Amino acid sequence: MKKNAASPIFVSGCRHCLGDKKVRFRSFSDKAWSYLFVAGEVDFEVIGNPLCDSCYNDLREVLIDSHVEVEATEIPAKIAQRVKSLSES
Numbered sequence: 001m002k003k004n005a006a007s008p009i010f011v012s013g014c015r016h017c018l019g020d021k022k023v024r025f026r027s028f029s030d031k032a033w034s035y036l037f038v039a040g041e042v043d044f045e046v047i048g049n050p051l052c053d054s055c056y057n058d059l060r061e062v063l064i065d066s067h068v069e070v071e072a073t074e075i076p077a078k079i080a081q082r083v084k085s086l087s088e089s
């Protein structure tokens with residue numbers, strides 16, 4: 001998958017809902033991704049991948065509702081590694 005840091009990228013297909021929708025990369029923090037993964041909201045493969053608008057809004061609401069838990073979430077090493085490698089490419 002190609003990434004271009006200069007502009008949001010729209011590609012087709014959301015890994016989270018598996019819908020054929022316009023998606024783009026979302027700037028969730030590694031802590032946010034960790035919480036979503038630990039809470040069972042996303043599969044590991046979804047982490048760092050582009051999301052469609054409805055999935056993004058759903059997950060963002062989860063993060064807002066759970067911000068205390070999100071802050072307390074420890075970042076598993078494999079997630080830190082994945083987010084880091086995705087953001088550096």
Ligand SMILES: [Zn+2]
Pocket residue numbers: 014015016017018019021051052053054055056
């Ligand atoms: Zn989706």
